[in-house]
Amino acid sequence: MSAAKSHLEVLPRSLQLLLVLGVFALAAFPFVSTDFYASMMARMMILAIFAMSLDLLQGVTGLVSLGHAAFFGIGGYFLSLVSSDSGTVSLWWTLPGAVLASAFFAAVIGFFVVRTHGIYFIMVTMAFAQMLFYLVFDNKEIGLFGLSLRLGGSDGVYINLKPDAALFDLENKKVFYFFTLGSLVLVYLFLRRVLWSPFGRVLAGIRVNEHRMRALGYGTFGYKLAAFTLGGGIAGLAGYLWGAQTGFVNPELMGFHMSAHAIMMVILGGMGNFAGAIVGAFAFEYLLHLFKDLPDIGGFRAGKHWQLWMGLFIVLVVAFAPRGLLGLAERVLRGKEKHHG
Amino acid sequence: MADEVLLSAKNLVKRFGGLAAVNDVSVDLWRGRIHAVIGPNGAGKSTLTNLLSGDLPPTTGSIHLGDQDITGRSPERISRAGLGRSYQKTNIFLPFTVWENVRLASQSRAQHAASWLRRATGYAGTNERAEKAITLAGLEHRRDAVAGTISHGEQRQLEIAMTLATEPQVLLLDEPLAGMGTAEAERMVALLQRLKEAHAIMLVEHDMDAVFALADRLTVMVNGQVIASGTPEQVRNDAGVQAAYLGEEERS
Numbered sequence: 001m002s003a004a005k006s007h008l009e010v011l012p013r014s015l016q017l018l019l020v021l022g023v024f025a026l027a028a029f030p031f032v033s034t035d036f037y038a039s040m041m042a043r044m045m046i047l048a049i050f051a052m053s054l055d056l057l058q059g060v061t062g063l064v065s066l067g068h069a070a071f072f073g074i075g076g077y078f079l080s081l082v083s084s085d086s087g088t089v090s091l092w093w094t095l096p097g098a099v100l101a102s103a104f105f106a107a108v109i110g111f112f113v114v115r116t117h118g119i120y121f122i123m124v125t126m127a128f129a130q131m132l133f134y135l136v137f138d139n140k141e142i143g144l145f146g147l148s149l150r151l152g153g154s155d156g157v158y159i160n161l162k163p164d165a166a167l168f169d170l171e172n173k174k175v176f177y178f179f180t181l182g183s184l185v186l187v188y189l190f191l192r193r194v195l196w197s198p199f200g201r202v203l204a205g206i207r208v209n210e211h212r213m214r215a216l217g218y219g220t221f222g223y224k225l226a227a228f229t230l231g232g233g234i235a236g237l238a239g240y241l242w243g244a245q246t247g248f249v250n251p252e253l254m255g256f257h258m259s260a261h262a263i264m265m266v267i268l269g270g271m272g273n274f275a276g277a278i279v280g281a282f283a284f285e286y287l288l289h290l291f292k293d294l295p296d297i298g299g300f301r302a303g304k305h306w307q308l309w310m311g312l313f314i315v316l317v318v319a320f321a322p323r324g325l326l327g328l329a330e331r332v333l334r335g336k337e338k339h340h341g
Numbered sequence: 342m343a344d345e346v347l348l349s350a351k352n353l354v355k356r357f358g359g360l361a362a363v364n365d366v367s368v369d370l371w372r373g374r375i376h377a378v379i380g381p382n383g384a385g386k387s388t389l390t391n392l393l394s395g396d397l398p399p400t401t402g403s404i405h406l407g408d409q410d411i412t413g414r415s416p417e418r419i420s421r422a423g424l425g426r427s428y429q430k431t432n433i434f435l436p437f438t439v440w441e442n443v444r445l446a447s448q449s450r451a452q453h454a455a456s457w458l459r460r461a462t463g464y465a466g467t468n469e470r471a472e473k474a475i476t477l478a479g480l481e482h483r484r485d486a487v488a489g490t491i492s493h494g495e496q497r498q499l500e501i502a503m504t505l506a507t508e509p510q511v512l513l514l515d516e517p518l519a520g521m522g523t524a525e526a527e528r529m530v531a532l533l534q535r536l537k538e539a540h541a542i543m544l545v546e547h548d549m550d551a552v553f554a555l556a557d558r559l560t561v562m563v564n565g566q567v568i569a570s571g572t573p574e575q576v577r578n579d580a581g582v583q584a585a586y587l588g589e590e591e592r593s
Contacts, residue, residue, distance in 0.1 A: 114486075198454050198461040205445050208434045215394065215432075216507055217420035218368040224456070 007272035008326060009195065009204070014197075014333040015326065019275055023185060028049065030177050039245070040289075042177045045184045046241045048281035051265040052191055053234035058263065059271030060195060061227045062207030063096070066122045066259050067129025070109070071102040071232035071253025075239025077136065078102070079158040080249045081149055088164035095163070098240035101232045103136065106134075106232020114224040131253060137251040143309070154249025159243055170244065181242055187234060191274045204225050204272075264314055270324025279326050291293060295340045344373045347541035348424070348511045351391055351554035355385075361398075362388040364565040369542035370511055372407045375533065377556035385565040387429055390515050391541070394426040395419040406511065420449070425509030427488075429516045429545070435489035439480055439499055440471070442488050446506035447471040471506050473514045478502035478533075479528055494525035501532070511570040512542045518551055530554055561585075 015190050030038040050072050057063040078098040082089050113124045141154040162170040170176045194200045205213045213220050243249045269280020291306035321328040348370040355363040363385045378386050391397040395416040403412045406422050434442050447470040448454050478498045518526050530551050546552050560570040561582050569579045
């Protein structure tokens with residue numbers, strides 16, 4: 001039985017309720033908090049979108065990509081490349097543009113990487129991401145078809161003006177916050193829908209038993225490539241929002257750490273249902289701040305070595321709650337229901 | 342329905358390094374007939390099945406399905422060309438329900454298999470095909486059970502149901518009776534009898550009672566080679582077969 005529920009693809013009512021409460025809490029947050037914390041929360045929501053895009057590959061399809069940040073970075077850099085300091089650019093073409101650009105790169109890279117399996121997939125996704133990382137890291141500017149693209153090298157690029165949405169003002173911090181929250185909810189609902197579509201069922205089948213899927217007549221290559229492309233596009237959306245929110249892009253956005261953090265978020269929250277990825281992203285970022293603020297203990301700078309505590313925490317979660325924090329919550333809620341009944 | 346050859350394999354050879362696991366084997370599968378392949382362990386029966394289904398490419402030889410040359414094609418293309426197989430080791434989606442296993446198999450025949458935004462369970466054609474297969478295999482009462490939790494015999498039935506849901510012309514069944522109880526085995530034999538009419542079936546099986554009850558043609562393999570092929574009567578009376586295989590079975 002545990003195998004069937006291990007991915008919590010079907011979210012019990014109690015968890016659905018919890019998610020709805022979470023959305024209300026997020027909606028209320030900017031009114032009860034400071035701008036500083038609201039901005040931090042907006043960034044967490046953006047990372048939650050990024051984590052969901054990886055969950056489509058990692059939790060649903062079973063493709064563990066160690067280079068997913070490449071597409072996050074491409075989304076951010078797309079915005080920086082089309083932005084200028086002299087005037088704003090319209091949200092309504094730059095956002096779809098960033099998604100399409102990331103999806104395009106994901107399709108090209110995916111064409112080569114989804115042929116591989118297991119450890120090889122992990123290695124080649126990382127290799128492609130590192131190629132893009134160093135392309136940006138080592139070049140202040142590159143020429144392409146007579147165009148000069150300002151990449152900013154290792155220093156990154158500032159994006160001084162938020163995209164112009166015409167209908168609402170993204171320069172207003174609260175408006176941007178709610179735009180991000182809206183994106184989070186829409187991406188979640190979209191991915192949940194995909195999960196239960198014929199396409200999503202094929203992806204789940206590939207995760208469980210790709211060999212059998214092929215024997216049943218499914219050309220799994222095409223499905224995996226489509227998932228990789230879709231995941232890349234949504235990561236690009238997250239990267240675009242990140243660039244707009246922080247007003248800055250640098251090569252770290254597509255770096256190894258970013259990819260690894262996303263994997264940890266998905267594992268921490270619980271794979272394969274997108275809700276876990278959101279929970280994982282928030283938990284990871286919250287813990288990161290918590291651990292970084294740890295005081296020095298007898299000359300040992302506990303805060304500087306936050307990765308140590310994070311690592312320990314994730315090991316504990318994997319050992320004692322293999323379905324992640326969401327699975328843990330489900331267990332607790334189910335236990336309560338039993339007591340009532 | 343006129344009997345016709347649906348699958349024809351000629352002079353198949355599969356070498357792993359120096360070892361010829363399948364050595365110059367030819368088989369014709371006819372609609373309306375069950376062609377049993379028997380032989381001791383390691384005779385190359387499963388390798389032969391894997392060659393026909395595309396899980397392994399043959400070293401030499403050719404395979405035709407209907408009028409298509411399917412030699413060296415991928416398993417998914419061979420499946421879509423109308424060949425369905427079951428596995429010796431149960432090869433199902435353990436975390437999914439019985440129904441979802443069969444529905445997913447059925448969905449592979451549908452145009453909408455890659456559609457994104459509608460619910461997978463809302464397609465009438467796919468559901469009907471799955472329903473038919475699950476009823477044929479006798480698993481209606483287990484449809485909502487998780488595949489990993491049902492009995493071994495039921496998993497074997499599920500294996501068949503999934504294969505049937507893809508509506509194949511040719512069925513390759515690799516030891517469908519393995520590990521089944523007597524009652525389950527009888528059900529399966531009855532099912533194969535029923536399926537025979539519309540399908541060309543190749544049956545790899547160790548259960549000799551079932552083989553002689555079902556087979557219209559019989560091929561005996563030893564060490565990758567065919568040592569006898571013909572009707573069950575011919576094979577039963579073949580001196581070489583008795584020495585090499587059937588006699589041994591009786592003694593043991």
